[in-house]
Amino acid sequence: MAAAPQRDVGPKSKRAVLVHRARDELIQYLAVSTYLAVCFGALIFFKAAVLGSEGIEYQRFGLALAKALILGKFVLVLERLNIGNRVKSTGVLFADVLVKALLFTTLLLVLTVAEEVIVGHLNGQSVRDVLKGFAGGTMPEVLATVVLMFLVLVPYFAYRELAAALGEATFSQLLFKRQRLKRAQRPQRR
Incomplete structure (x- = not known):
């Protein structure tokens, strides 16, 4: 499929395109990170439950969120490449x-x-x-x-x-x- 011909876009249009693209990328990032946070959170909850049954306290739910945010960005960068x-x-x-x-x-x-x-x-x-x-x-x-x-x-x-x-x-x-x-x-x- 041939690309649409490039036309000169004014400053307001360029800004609107950048804002639109930034918004779309933020939504994708939040979607991927949320998916990963839910998965990692469930795994950490399971680990905490298993360790808790043995009397070992383990609560690192912040770790799930931090890892999800980092890995979410990695996934999107790799996809962009x-x-x-x-x-x-x-x-x-x-x-x-x-x-x-x-x-x-x-x-x-x-x-x-x-x-x-x-x-x-x-x-x-x-x-x-x-x-x-x-x-x-x-x-x-x-x-x-x-x-x-x-x-x-x-x-x-x-x-x-x-x-x-x-x-x-x-x-x-x-x-x-x-x-x-x-x-x-x-x-x-x-």
Whole structure:
């Protein structure tokens, strides 16, 4: 599809375009961050419940929000860089979702480690000390964190891929507008 011809846009129009784009990006950021905050909050609630049953107090709900805000920005930046779109499509939507989720899980892990190392450095910690405490500090906890991140990203990318395949407006209408759905009839048993 050919791009619309560029016309000279006045200062007010340029400002309006920038405001509109900033608003759209803020809405996307809040949507992604809210989704991640709900997922991370549920995981921390579960961890707190399990530890609480053993008499160990654990309440780090602020951590869920902080991580969601950071990772939400990382996700949007990676999407703006078309990172997931550079991988050749398999033609199977489910496989494409899994590939993108795996790619983004890997990249988010790398970016999170880099963020932790930078914050640790600013707080006077060595890289070794930061990595020892990363994601709980033990290999099973690190692997569990990676698996959970992957599982959180699968529905996110399923949503994104379905919206792209069906069209954003059609997909939103299917999800959020009341409508009469046709249900497939079950075969009669004899």
